[in-house]
Amino acid sequence: MSLVVLSGLICNAQEHRKSQRPNILFAISDDQSFAHTSFVGCQFVNTPVFDKVAREGVYFANCIAGSPGCAPSRSSIITGRYPWQNEQSGQHASAWLKKYVPFIDVLERAGYSIGRTGKGVDPFQYARNGKDSLWRETNAAGILHSDFEYDKDSLSKMGGYASGIKTTDYFGNFKYFVENEKGDKPFFFWFGAREPHRPYEKDSYKKVGKDLKDVRVPGFLPDNDVVKGDLLDYVVEVEWFDRQLGYMLEYLEEIGELENTIVIVTSDNGKPFPSVKANAYEYGIHVPMAIRYPRNFSGGRVIKDPVSFVDIAPTILDIAGASPKGMMMPITGKSFLNILKSKKDGYVNKENAYVFSGRERHSSSRYKNWGYPQRALRSRDYLFIWNMKPDRWPAGAPQEFNPNDITSEILNDGSYLYGRAYTDIDGSPTKDYLLKHADEEEIKQFLLMAVGKRPEFELFDINKDPYCLNNLADSPEYAEEKEKLKAELIKELNKTKDPRIVGPDKEIFDSYKRYSHIRKFPEPGHLDIELNSER
Template identity: 30%
Template sequence: MKTISTICAAALLIAGYAFAEKNSPRPNLLLIVTDDESWFEHDIYGHSNLKTPHFNRLAEEGVLFTRGYVSAPSCGPSRAAILTGRNSWELEQGACMLSYFPKKFTSVMEILENNGYQSAFTGKPWGPGICPLEGQTGMAGKGFYDLKIRDYEKRDYLNCFDVPANFAAFLAERDTGKPFIFWAGIHEPHAVWPDQQEAEKLLKEEFNVDAGRINQDPGNNPYLQPFGFYYELLNADRQVGQMLASLEQQDLLENTLVLYIGDNGSDSDPGGLLEDVARRNGTDMDPRRMKGKNTAYDAGCHVPMALMWKGTVPPGRVIDDFIKSIDIAPTFLQAAGVQVPPFMTGKSFLELVLSSQSGRIDPERDFVMTGSEWHTHPRTTRTIRDGRYEYIVKYPNADRPERIVELYDLQNDMWEYKNLIDNPEYAPVRERLKAMMAEAGRRTGDPRTTGNLEILEETLRVQDELWPHWGAEIRKRAAGKPYSGLKEYLGGD
C-alpha cells in the first residue's frame, strides 16, 4: 500500500512537471537573504517611514507576504532551515549557531544542481559555523567573491564583498544553456554599523534621508535603532535594485523568480551586551528594547518577505497566510519541475502565488512555530503564533533554572509588552496553543517535545565550551577533522 507521503510526493512531482512543461523554459531562481531585519522596518508594512523602494518594487510587481517567518531567530540555524526545507530543530547540530551543518541533510541548491540547474552564490552563505569531517564544507555551486566594494578598507562597517557586482559577474559567465539558482547573501544590516555622526552624513548624502525624522511619525514602530542600522538597511535595499538591474540588462527578469527574505529579526543589542548585563544582574531586559534577533518574540522570526516573477505571478497582491522559510525549498523545486523529497517538512506555496487571490488563501496556513537553541549562549525556546496570539516557552538551561511561559495578544499588543500567561481570562487560549505546540513538535520530531535530547544536549555542551575560543583558529582546527577531536581540544570527554 502506498503511504500518504508517497502519494503526496508523486502528486507534487506531477504538478511540478506539468507546471514546468506549461511554462518552459524552467525559471531562473534568485534567492536574496539579508542579515538581521524585522518585517516592520520596511515602510510598505505600515510601521516605518523609511522607504525601501527596491523591496517595495518586488512586492508591488509581485507578492508581499505579511506573515513571513524564519525557523529560528539566529542566522546559522535559519539559513540551514532555508536550504533544507526543514525546521532548525530537525537539523541536529545544525540547530545551533557556530556548530556544523551535518552532511546527511541535502540542500535545495544541491538538488537543483543535480537536476540540470547551475548553482552559485555570493555574500553570506550558510553559517557562521565549523566544517568538521561530519559537516558540509560549504554551499553547493561556485562561489563568486572576486569583486569588492569601493574603499572597503575605510568602510569596515560594511562587508567588503560586492554582492551585486559578483552576481553580475556570474551572469556574464554562466552557462546560458542551463537555468540557474543563485544565493545572494547580503550581509547588511548586520552590525557593526557606522557611528551616529557618520551614519547621519551617509543617510543624507547617499539617500537624501533626514536621520532625525526616521520613525518619528505617529504609528511607526517604537524601536528606534542607531542611525547606522538604517543606513545599512537602505544599503541592502540598494543592492537589491542593482541585482534587478543586472537581470534586466541581460533580458532575464521575465523568467527569473526573485524571492527576498530576512534571515532573522533586527538587532538593537549588538553582541548581546545588554542581555548579558541583565542576565548577570538577574533581571529581564528593558521591555522597551527590541525583542528581535536571538529572542523568542515575534520580531525575532517575523521578517520581510516578497516574491516577484514577472509575467507568471499576478502582481500587486498581499498574502496574509503564514509562510515559513522552510517552504521556500519545496516552492523552488516545484517551480523547477523537480520532485520535492519526502524529508522536506516545508510545504510549497507556489499555488498561492500563482493564484490571483489576496489575503488569507489556504486555511491550513493558520499558525507558525519557531524555535531556538544556542546563539552565543543557550537560547532554548519555542514559540507558536496564530492569527492573534503568541505562546512562548523558555526552557531551563545553564543560565535559567526555571521554565518560563509567556502569552501575548498581538492584536492589542503587537510590541509584546503585556504578558497574559497568568490572566485567567486567557486560560483557554493558553491551553489551545500549548496543545498546538505539542502536536507540531510530535509531528516534526522536535526534541523538546519528544524528549530525545541526547544530540542536542551534547551539542549545547560543546557550544558553551567553544564560544570563548571562537575565531579563525578553531575553524581551522575543526576543518575536515572528526568532531570528536574538537571536543577533546575544548576539554570535553
C-alpha cells in the same frame, strides 16, 4: 519571409520562453525585522527595490523565520526542516553534516547553475580536511565563483556607504556568475548580504540626511536620541542591501532575463537590538518577504496567511519541477506555490493556521556554553512561546568568569564591562545605554524586558500588542486559548521529533561543539543578581 512563417517563428519563440524553467534570485539580508521596509509604511527607511518586488509581486505579511538567529534560521530555509530537526546542522556555529542536503543540490542535479555572493548558510563549520568525513565540504548556499570587492575610490563615490558595511561587490559577483558560470542553464543565485548585521558606523545616518525626528521607536526600547540614532544607523545598512539588489534587477532587465527570473527577498531574523535578535518575540522571528514573477504570479497582492521558512525549500523545488527525494532527510515544510499561483490575497489557505519557530544556542553566553531553548507557535492572532529553561538567563549570564575564580559584576564603579554580560545581545549603543542607566527606574524596565528571567510560557495578542509587552499566559480570560496553542505546539514538536520533547537525550543541543569563540561564565547559583522580566 512570409507573414505566416514570421508569425509562426514568433509564436514558437513565445512558447519556448513560456516553457523555460525560471531563474531564481534569492536575496536575504542579515538581521532585518518585518517592520523596516518603506512598503509597510516605515517612515525612516527607504527600500524602493523591495517595494517594487512587493508591489509587482506577492508580499507575505506574516513570514516567520525558523529561528531568531542566523545559522539555525538559514538551516531551516535550505533544508525545509526546523532547526531542532537538524542536529548540530541546526545550531549556531556548529558543524554541517553531509546528510542534511540543501535544496540547491537538488536544483543543480535538475539542471540549474548554482551561484552565491556574500554570507551563505552560516556560521557553520564545513569540512576542513579528510578527517571531517561526515561534514559537507562546501557552503550549503552554494559556491562563490568570484569574490570581488569594492576599492576605496569606488566606495567613496557611492552614496549610502558607511564603514560598518562590507566592501563585497555583490552585484559584481552576480554579474560575473551570469556571464561566466551560468551558461545556457537556468540559475539559482543566493545573494546573502552581510547587512544590516552589526557593527555600524556610529552616526552614519547623518551622512545620508536622515533625521531623528522621523524615527518611531518600538515599545520595548526607550524613546531617546541614542536609540533613535542606533535605529537610523541600522536602516542605513538596510538601504545598502536594497540598493545592491536593485543593481542586480537592473542588470537582469538589461539582458532580457528579469521577466524569466523569480525574485525572492527576505531576511534571516530580526534586527540586532535588545529584545529582538535571539528572542522568539514578534520582532525577532517576523521578517519581510516578497516574491516577484509576473509571468506566473499575479502581483499587487498581500498574503496574510502565516508562512514558515521551512516552506521555502519545497516551494522552490515545486517551482523548478524538481523532486525533494534527493535531499536524503524528508522535508517538513509544505509548498505554498498554490498561493503564489492564485489570484487571491488576504487569507488564502485555511490550513495555514500555525507556523513554528525556535532557538537553542546563539552566542557563547552561559555556563558550559548552554543555550536558551525556546519553541514558539505563531497563529494569525497570537504568539505563544515556551521558554523551556526559565531558570536560565534569556540574553546570557549577567557576569563573566574571572581567571582568579571570582565573579566580576557587569558594572564596575559605574563603568560597563563591554562584551562580558548578556552576550546574546549584540554590542551596540542601545545595549550600552540600557546597562549604563540601569539605576534609572524607567530604563530599568526596558533592561528587564531584554535580560530578566522569564516565565515558562508567554502569550501575546500580536494584533494589539506587536511589541510583546503584555504577557497573557496567566490571564484567566485567555486560559483556553493558551491551552489550545500549547497543545498545538507540543503536537508539532512530537510530530517533528524534537529531542527536547521525545528524547532520549533532551539536553543534546548543549553538547554540540561550538567552533566560534567560547566565553567562560560562573556556574549557576553563584550569581547574586536577581532580575525577572516585567512582561
